[in-house]
Amino acid sequence: MFKPTLVLLLCAPLCATAAPAALSLQDSFDAYTRIITQNDENAKAALRNSLRTADPNDYPDVSSIVDVLYAFENLAAGFEEPAASEIGERRNTIQCHADKVEESTSSRAGIVDYHCVLPDVSAAFGAYRDAKARHRSGEQSLEGAKAFLQTYAAILRDAPDTRYEARAEFSRVGDNGPWASIDMDLLGLKLLKQLMPFQAWDERIEAEAVTAYSGIPVCDLMLDAQLKFAERYDPDSPLQRGTTLQDAVEEKVRTLGPELAAAYCRGTHERNRALWEGYRSEPPAGSVTE
Structure with missing residues (x-):
């Protein structure tokens, strides 16, 4: 052995x-x-x-x-x-x-x-909205930013x-x-x-100014932008008839689920922004230019 x-x-x-x-x-x-x-x-x-x-x-x-x-x-x-x-x-x-x-x-x-x-940390959204509002009005200061960070930290600690x-x-x-x-x-x-979730909160704040169709802020922003684009540059588009575009977005949300639908809408919205950049200086369809 x-x-x-x-x-x-x-x-x-x-x-x-x-x-x-x-x-x-x-x-x-x-x-x-x-x-x-x-x-x-x-x-x-x-x-x-x-x-x-x-x-x-x-x-x-x-x-x-x-x-x-x-x-x-x-x-x-x-x-x-x-x-x-x-x-x-x-x-x-x-x-x-x-x-x-x-x-x-x-x-x-x-x-x-x-x-x-x-x-x-969802309870910090109200403080974030207030901080963004002060920033937009020109009232934001270093003290205001520190105040939000303190609020956020306290909420994160006790959430x-x-x-x-x-x-x-x-x-x-x-x-x-x-x-x-x-x-x-x-x-x-x-x-x-x-x-x-500051990007999502920004989208939520921005989407409050548009008519909600999907319940997902970034999808509402995408939908609103597409409808406004079609109304301005292609008023005869099928997108303007009934709820064609709304139904398509709702189907995406239903099949993908909220998280993937938000990612899809965010990517589409950003791509559309780049594509539509060249149209901003053009007159609306049907208008007369001198």
Whole structure:
């Protein structure tokens, strides 16, 4: 019988060169979320080692995503003490958990339904609206901006939890390689927008001046802009008849769901803005110019 010391000596060359094993789908998801929400160093090492099991010739930089996953590094930037520390403490309570994990029969694709628990900062919208109104009227000052930040920090600190639900699609990196997910690469940004929803609040404030059709502010803005464009430049367009365009937007909202519909409307609205830039100097259809 080999003595334990001899066994270890014989094993040493093999143990030293053994490649790390790829994480399971569940463990890959858990590592992603611990990095995104907590910047967990153990999770970073585990996910990095897992991704490095992919063929380095085909995927030489696949593990580099690990270094940019953490979402909340600058969440407290610009806040004075004690607000900065309080935001940091509340930030550390954010967690995500898998509700359902499924692999395809070929084990090359996987789906994880999950939820994240994070502070609900919606109560800060009123203070944000007031700060924007003061800014538009020319009354905004450094003191006013600091006052809003203090209000926001206090609300973030004491806010009740809200639940963010989503689905992430995973795929193998190469044949029998590790699990990776573009959806998880984007999760940090999505959570940050939940915590600092200033773009969505801007759209909500702007959409209050238009007639709502969809219930999603950015979709209402897109719809209003398209109708005004058609009225000005193409009054005979089918878009002007009945509720053709409204129905199309409502169908998008119904089929995509609120989050994807908002992303679709936001992208369309921005593209249209660029396309319509050239029309601004043109006269309305049917008008007479000298």
